[in-house]
Amino acid sequence: MTIRQANSYNLVADIGGTNTRIALAQGADVMPATVKRYRNVDFTGLESVIRQYCDDQGHVDPHAACVAVAGPVRDGRAAMTNLDWTIDTDTLARASRSEKVAILNDLQAQGHALGHIAPAHLRQVLTGTSAGPDATKLVIGVGTGFNAAPVFETPRGRIVTASESGHANLPIRTDLELRLCQYVSNAHGFPAVEDVLSGRGLERVYAFLGQEAGEPKEILAQDIMTALADGADARAAEAARIFVRILGTVAGNLSLIQLPFGGVYLAGGVARAFGPYLTQFGFGDAFRDKGRFAGFMSNFPVTIIEDDYAALTGCACQLEALDRQG
Template structure:
């Protein structure tokens, strides 16, 4: 397919397993241009992007932005489970784009807010209406865990990065203390991500097996399948414990950031849990803040059900760069 030269932006979402790439016109993804590539089939980012450009008929983008599941500093991204060189020079060389940018994947999700089809936003906890420019918070629950606050200021949108998934896991009761000890024994440090992620759900399931003196392991997708068809009581118990801890952590982050514009959960695990959050106690745990329990009602909580939101956010960020 031939595309006009120097017209579209190239945007990519780089996860630990797959890289998704698309073309964008302004903030809109161009229909039919989203492609997915398995990272194991390529030696690095440059080869993936060059393959995409070839697959799209040698497209010559005017700008390019990648969203990376890892920290970004001074134009260079690092990932714990993918040994690729990802920096602005590599991105510019691979795409020949005049403007390039690299974002953390949660930053990209934050830049997408306001440009996602409302049909792809599921409300978990309702909150009071607030002005569109009120601070927001995106929390990613998927292969890992992270959060990014979103601020709409006079000079434009600012989405600040963090590594919230590597903070200590909070403890409220004896069961959660034993879970922390279990995770610490296996991984050396009881971090939020060790429980609140796809792998974390598997650890919660295994922990409950140890508690019951009936050790069993189950993959996260199989835990969710058993939960949906009600075939495994331990899957239900694991999901309930996971949900309560998720509510506690999200409530803590809301108090730290005061996102009166809403909390937005993103990522594959968040989407899988969305139908169950109401019945498994997410709201109760989220608002269980003592004398601040009533105050927690100021924060609506939503789930982003658009799997390509990071691509949209990358496109929106490029628009802000080129127009600003």
């Protein structure tokens, strides 16, 4: 077991509903050999999993620690809908024995990672007008849930603001989308963006199409994507088309709100899975379908983040920025 010098590393973690990934970082660089994944069900809380990791890394004593969580963060405390853990700065400081700690929403962490992701892990979907390094950017996360975070460059450093965009109303452009909204409302009481633009949302779109056809059937999102790749299920292709068109509409709406001339970045497992199909199913057309502002939408390039460690990198970058600030 490697014995690591105290206060020589920072600890970074990405806490999901099922698993927690933890790593050590030096400056903005995550050390790949130190990345470990733990099942949340095996631990009673954040403190126990971090202490287990520190022991596994030779009783490492980090200088600072930052975690990214899939949920809203307020006043140093995070709330997660699928995990009954106490996640706050006091717990993080005690567990990691760190002098400096931070808690980020997972999309904030992705935003802090921009500029530190290898080009090989970026897939361009739409080109756009080039912009300066200080231009605003926008990260949109599509995975277990949906969210977005704008990234602002300021004289005092980068600011990534949190939101809960996935819980805004679904946009409605067609009669089919209206019926889809009504279908979601009947099941959940409110047609939120996340109810369609997520892994579970794709399953709902597929089930909705079955109801429309009078042939009810429900399958898992991964099976829908498999059927799409195989070309064996026309309903899977139609569900994917609806998903992509709504994603384009929502991403376009968010872009008009934030004006990300520095680019729109799609993150998350579902976004990565749809990467090969966005052009095929009309993402760009839906993204730019803004009436007299259709031409203006070409200002915003769209790229998929294919780096599974981006949230960890973002946590490392945030700690590096905090160190610079003293």
